[in-house]
Amino acid sequence: MPSLKDLKNRIASVKATQKITKAMKMVAAAKLRRAQEAAEAARPYSQRMSIVLSNIAQAVGTDDSAPLLMTGTGRDKTHLLVVCTAERGLCGGFNSQIARFARDHIRKLLAEGKTVKIICVGKKGYDILRREFASLIIDRVDLREVKKIGFENADQIGKKIIGLFDKGEFDVCTLFYSEFKSVISQVPTALQLIPAAVPAAASTDTGSAAIYEYEPDAGEILSDLIPRNISVQVFRALLENVAGEMGAKMSAMDNATRNAGEMINKLTLSYNRQRQAQITKELIEIISGAEAL
């Protein structure tokens, strides 16, 4: 049975924890709003990019002049997995969700006899995947120092991927990230980057695609465009990740705050009970002492 003083101390410490989680929740909410805004602001670019890309891809066709990045090497032997996670924990199952999804994928590829290489973006994913696949991780990108993710960060990762591809280090590249569905739901997603899955031309104004003039020619633009598109996709994934991380953190911290509240209630109850018991005990002692006289 803990003494009154112990209980008092525990209540105080849980209260302090609750204050921290409450503050973290509010910070996450503010950051989530900003992350959502950033993700929204980035949307026009990636939308236009995919329209333009599908237009050009149509014009070029799938003949031999199409760049390798789009058609792939024709092999399916070595897979590069780019796993994007958060830099910090305390956000519920967010990181482990992505890592588990990637891990299942890796196991499947390994079982099929493929070679797997991993690039980790974000510290948490690295920590988890390192336990099992330490020898497969060829690189990691640390975004810890980055306050706000800019296109430059994504571009660096994109260039790294393309550099490896040019050296023939891998055949297929897949990006793992968490898609931001809503504040309470983030879905781990795999997106194939190389060979690029060109979006099907479906928009209404692509009828004019055939009479485009290209300067320089379409093939050259395409080979300029596809690396850019990879960076854009990485950028989008990173932004979605930040929004997802903040959403997950918000709900995790909300839960923690609520749990702390419950715990305080329980502790207060047993504190009051014990105090009452002690008072009663003292009263009995006084009364029985008086009677004995």
Place this chain on the structure above:
Amino acid sequence: MADFKLELVSPERLLLSEQVSEVVIPATEGEMTVMANHAPTMTTIKPGIITVKTVGGQTNRYVVFGGFADILPTGCTVLAESAVPVSEFDATLVERRIEAARAELEQPHHGDEHRTKIENFLSELTQLNETVSG
């Protein structure tokens, strides 16, 4: 004068979306002026300055670092890798890029084609630096 819709988009945000009468784009194969009813054209952009003449006759200038432009008779979309209004432009940005390109050039393992590309990029950047600061 006929006007058309110009959209200037960078990966981070939609920078500009308005009716304009004239745009000068630093295309890879030389500067080109786009006016309303231009033939549909797709072109890549080199680092340079985009000059926008709005319907009101006002001229705005933006610094861009590469990208591409999608021109239709009814409008023009510029997808720039990075775009800033000249007034907010910071010369150190260019210098940092120039340095990065130089550093890349010094690495020995690039193919010739890649080298030429970087050299071109470098000279374009240097030119841009002179225009902006001069």
